[in-house]
Amino acid sequence: MRLKLVKENTNFDFFGRWKLWLGISLLMMMIGFGSYLYQGLNFGIDFRGGTTIRTESTQPVDIAAYRDALEGLELGDVSISEVFDPNFRDDQNVAMIRIQAQDGQEAVTVDTIGVLETALHSIDPDMKFPSVESVGPKVSGELIKTAALAVVLAIGAVLIYIWLRFEWQFALGAVAALVHDVVLTIGVFSELQIKFDLAIIAALLTIVGYSLNDTVVVFDRVRENLRKYKKKPLAEVLNISINETLSRTVMTSVTTLLALTALFVLGGDVIRGFVFAMIWGVIVGTYSSVFVASTILLYLGVKRDWSKTDPKAGGQYANIDA
Amino acid sequence: MLQFESWKRVLIWITCLVGLLLAVPNGFYTRVEQHNDAVAAIELGADTPENQEMAAQWPSYLPSSLVNLGLDLRGGAHLLAEVQVADVYQARMEATWPEVRDALRPLRSTVGTIRKQPSPVDELRVRIGDVAGMQLALETVRALARPVQSLTGIGAFDIAVSAVDDVIVVTLSEAEKLATDERTMQQSLEIVRRRIDEVGTREPTIQRQGTDRILIQVPGIGSAAELKAIIGTTARLTFNPVVNRTNDGNVIAGAGNSVIPSIDEPGQFYVIENAPVVAGDDLVDAQPSFDQNGGAAVSFRFNTAGARRFGNYTADNIGSPFAIVLDNEVVSAPVIQSHIAGGSGIITGRFSVEETTNLAVLLRAGALPAKLTFLEERTVGPELGQDSIDAGKVATMVAFVAVLVFMFLSYGLFGVFANIALIINVGLIFGLLSLVGATLTLPGIAGIVLTVGMAVDANVLVFERIREELKTSKGPARAIELGYEKALSAILDANVTTFITAVILFVMGSGPVRGFAITLGLGIITSVFTAIFVTRLMVVIWFERRRPKTIEV
Numbered sequence: 001m002r003l004k005l006v007k008e009n010t011n012f013d014f015f016g017r018w019k020l021w022l023g024i025s026l027l028m029m030m031i032g033f034g035s036y037l038y039q040g041l042n043f044g045i046d047f048r049g050g051t052t053i054r055t056e057s058t059q060p061v062d063i064a065a066y067r068d069a070l071e072g073l074e075l076g077d078v079s080i081s082e083v084f085d086p087n088f089r090d091d092q093n094v095a096m097i098r099i100q101a102q103d104g105q106e107a108v109t110v111d112t113i114g115v116l117e118t119a120l121h122s123i124d125p126d127m128k129f130p131s132v133e134s135v136g137p138k139v140s141g142e143l144i145k146t147a148a149l150a151v152v153l154a155i156g157a158v159l160i161y162i163w164l165r166f167e168w169q170f171a172l173g174a175v176a177a178l179v180h181d182v183v184l185t186i187g188v189f190s191e192l193q194i195k196f197d198l199a200i201i202a203a204l205l206t207i208v209g210y211s212l213n214d215t216v217v218v219f220d221r222v223r224e225n226l227r228k229y230k231k232k233p234l235a236e237v238l239n240i241s242i243n244e245t246l247s248r249t250v251m252t253s254v255t256t257l258l259a260l261t262a263l264f265v266l267g268g269d270v271i272r273g274f275v276f277a278m279i280w281g282v283i284v285g286t287y288s289s290v291f292v293a294s295t296i297l298l299y300l301g302v303k304r305d306w307s308k309t310d311p312k313a314g315g316q317y318a319n320i321d322a
Numbered sequence: 323m324l325q326f327e328s329w330k331r332v333l334i335w336i337t338c339l340v341g342l343l344l345a346v347p348n349g350f351y352t353r354v355e356q357h358n359d360a361v362a363a364i365e366l367g368a369d370t371p372e373n374q375e376m377a378a379q380w381p382s383y384l385p386s387s388l389v390n391l392g393l394d395l396r397g398g399a400h401l402l403a404e405v406q407v408a409d410v411y412q413a414r415m416e417a418t419w420p421e422v423r424d425a426l427r428p429l430r431s432t433v434g435t436i437r438k439q440p441s442p443v444d445e446l447r448v449r450i451g452d453v454a455g456m457q458l459a460l461e462t463v464r465a466l467a468r469p470v471q472s473l474t475g476i477g478a479f480d481i482a483v484s485a486v487d488d489v490i491v492v493t494l495s496e497a498e499k500l501a502t503d504e505r506t507m508q509q510s511l512e513i514v515r516r517r518i519d520e521v522g523t524r525e526p527t528i529q530r531q532g533t534d535r536i537l538i539q540v541p542g543i544g545s546a547a548e549l550k551a552i553i554g555t556t557a558r559l560t561f562n563p564v565v566n567r568t569n570d571g572n573v574i575a576g577a578g579n580s581v582i583p584s585i586d587e588p589g590q591f592y593v594i595e596n597a598p599v600v601a602g603d604d605l606v607d608a609q610p611s612f613d614q615n616g617g618a619a620v621s622f623r624f625n626t627a628g629a630r631r632f633g634n635y636t637a638d639n640i641g642s643p644f645a646i647v648l649d650n651e652v653v654s655a656p657v658i659q660s661h662i663a664g665g666s667g668i669i670t671g672r673f674s675v676e677e678t679t680n681l682a683v684l685l686r687a688g689a690l691p692a693k694l695t696f697l698e699e700r701t702v703g704p705e706l707g708q709d710s711i712d713a714g715k716v717a718t719m720v721a722f723v724a725v726l727v728f729m730f731l732s733y734g735l736f737g738v739f740a741n742i743a744l745i746i747n748v749g750l751i752f753g754l755l756s757l758v759g760a761t762l763t764l765p766g767i768a769g770i771v772l773t774v775g776m777a778v779d780a781n782v783l784v785f786e787r788i789r790e791e792l793k794t795s796k797g798p799a800r801a802i803e804l805g806y807e808k809a810l811s812a813i814l815d816a817n818v819t820t821f822i823t824a825v826i827l828f829v830m831g832s833g834p835v836r837g838f839a840i841t842l843g844l845g846i847i848t849s850v851f852t853a854i855f856v857t858r859l860m861v862v863i864w865f866e867r868r869r870p871k872t873i874e875v
Contacts, residue, residue: 003731130703209820259775262721268713
């Protein structure tokens with residue numbers, strides 16, 4: 001017997017309460033955006049400059065002692081946090097120390113790092129520093145601009161592609177879903193104060209790609225069904241299409257989440273934030289392709305008379321007999 | 323649709339086979355890496371039995387390209403340096419002053435006194451005593467201009483000369499600035515490369531980025547600080563005329579001069595002219611040696627142009643001292659005893675033998691034409707990299723097995739087809755990565771894991787569609803055919819959009835992010851290929867053999 005996550009011939013009504021779903025999405029977006037305005041993102045050094053040092057010691061991490069050791073060095077804002085990971089050995093105690101960008105310097109100087117390491121060695125002479133990263137304010141400023149540009153470009157490119165392959169209403173629906181996903185992801189990073197660095201931008205763009213993937217599959221079916229059921233109202237056609245693709249939507253989300261969960265638990269602490277963003281994005285992206293993209297499409301309405309004009313208007317597969 | 327022509331079948335299997343074959347070396351990473359190193363060494367002439375033995379570890383008929391491991395996996399140091407190209411303008415302006423002075427000197431009767439004025443570093447300002455002579459003075463100075471030597475600057479001259487009241491302002495022309503920047507960058511890149519090569523580490527990356535930046539990545543090095551020490555910051559050698567010796571570091575130097583300390587006599591300062599007689603760029607050789615008293619020294623030799631200038635200067639200034647200046651410190655300031663022709667000489671000082679060896683290396687590699695500022699530096703220890711690889715391996719295996727089991731449970735036999743395709747898919751990704759010599763980073767591993775999750779999507783689309791078509795009871799053959807046909811547009815649209823974002827990531831991103839974009843992008847290509855060709859071919863072959871009356875997907 002087959003494992004079936006979604007039973008055959010579902011007939012859920014996805015639009016009966018469309019105002020409620022859209023309202024929830026709007027509320028979530030507002031909370032996310034509010035959180036971003038109120039407490040801002042916990043930017044990593046990629047975006048605000050500064051230095052991070054990863055320390056590894058056989059003795060337990062005593063954050064207060066670390067802070068005391070670094071107190072007299074006048075490094076400005078110092079943050080120290082312990083890192084946990086199931087992969088660590090019993091005597092492997094790891095902490096991350098972040099210091100702000102130093103006045104008048106781009107990347108931190110050799111001397112500053114030397115002083116820091118000496119100070120930390122007073123706690124544990126055998127302490128190791130498996131990674132030291134330093135980004136100057138000049139580069140971090142550029143990185144944040146490039147990153148923002150990348151996200152905007154990606155969304156723009158997709159808007160154009162879908163507009164060409166479908167209709168502008170589809171494109172707007174898809175982009176609304178993307179904006180929804182990006183805002184919610186930034187919101188969750190702001191709310192939980194997870195470190196937001198360059199890798200998270202990569203994750204954001206992947207979420208854009210994934211959410212789109214999902215939306216496009218639903219839209220593809222909508223396009224097909226619009227030709228098949230010419231008399232049915234749009235809401236019904238949308239509902240049929242989502243129900244027909246529901247099994248696939250769930251299957252793909254589950255396989256992707258399975259893979260990502262493995263990476264989240266076992267992939268090490270270095271990329272955990274990155275993987276978290278993607279897991280969140282897959283969940284939000286799946287939700288948004290049904291409840292945001294399609295709802296917006298319903299709201300905007302679609303031109304229904306394609307078949308009478310050019311049979312190829314819907315793209316190169318539009319003439320496939322349905 | 324269920325008919326596959328035989329040439330297509332052969333082509334599909336060959337593609338898979340070649341892809342997998344290319345991926346094989348990555349399964350024996352250390353062994354193949356040693357083999358490659360040994361082969362390279364033998365080619366360079368180090369044909370030792372050890373190297374032969376290392377080379378024999380991997381058969382030569384198999385492919386030996388490997389996926390490069392990024393710094394975050396291998397450990398090493400990453401530096402982003404900005405070359406202060408404007409430094410060179412200052413040197414150029416300083417060198418122009420003696421020329422301008424010498425050109426105007428014979429015209430004193432018309433232009434009056436000539437005085438250098440304080441000015442921004444990329445300008446030369448000369449005040450003349452008699453404004454009436456300005457026209458002649460400008461013409462004379464303009465005559466010193468030389469055509470710019472670059473492809474883009476043809477027809478332009480290197481300096482721009484204008485007059486402000488009684489002051490002549492000389493600046494570098496825009497075309498010359500561009501040409502100078504370009505030369506400075508080329509020189510800096512070359513020098514950084516040579517210095518890193520002297521240390522002999524494996525596969526360093528030294529790349530120009532944008533107009534004035536250099537990206538330096540050296541795997542296996544202990545820290546960015548170590549790397550900085552190797553590159554050095556300036557090591558600029560010049561020979562300057564000495565105006566005065568003093569014990570007062572705050573003495574007023576006068577226009578065109580500066581006060582700099584002695585390297586080994588504390589409290590001793592020299593006032594020197596900023597415009598050097600000869601600079602380190604004119605050096606062709608430097609070797610550690612000994613002076614006549616047996617003290618450690620560095621002997622050097624100039625090229626023809628440098629030798630001529632040095633010869634003329636020493637002939638004109640017998641009896642006066644000149645300073646050998648290294649990174650703004652006077653190494654020594656000997657008195658010129660005689661005309662030094664031939665362009666070779668010796669630098670003595672209180673050096674140890676080791677210091678002279680290092681100094682000779684630095685001088686030989688050439689001075690950096692401008693200062694480097696480090697904008698970004700990252701060090702990853704090799705243990706952390708190894709931990710990341712191990713964690714990545716385990717995570718990928720678990721993800722893989724989870725997806726395989728899930729697919730089998732959901733789709734039975736068709737799930738097995740999809741699973742075989744998925745294994746081929748991951749093999750193809752590694753094969754392609756090795757083929758294009760891409761770099762695998764930690765986010766890149768995440769990209770592969772994500773692909774494992776998403777790669778089945780295309781198959782899921784098809785299988786779900788076949789299920790739907792079966793419901794309308796068209797018979798299995800027709801259902802499979804329609805399933806593939808109708809799912810195709812969704813598969814293409816969905817993957818093209820994801821591919822667009824991967825391309826944008828690749829273009830805009832850098833370092834690890836770019837590594838992620840590469841695996842994601844290649845993963846999309848291979849997963850579409852495996853879904854619409856490999857899985858389908860397997861389904862078709864199975865269907866031809868069994869001819870089932872009913873199928874369950």
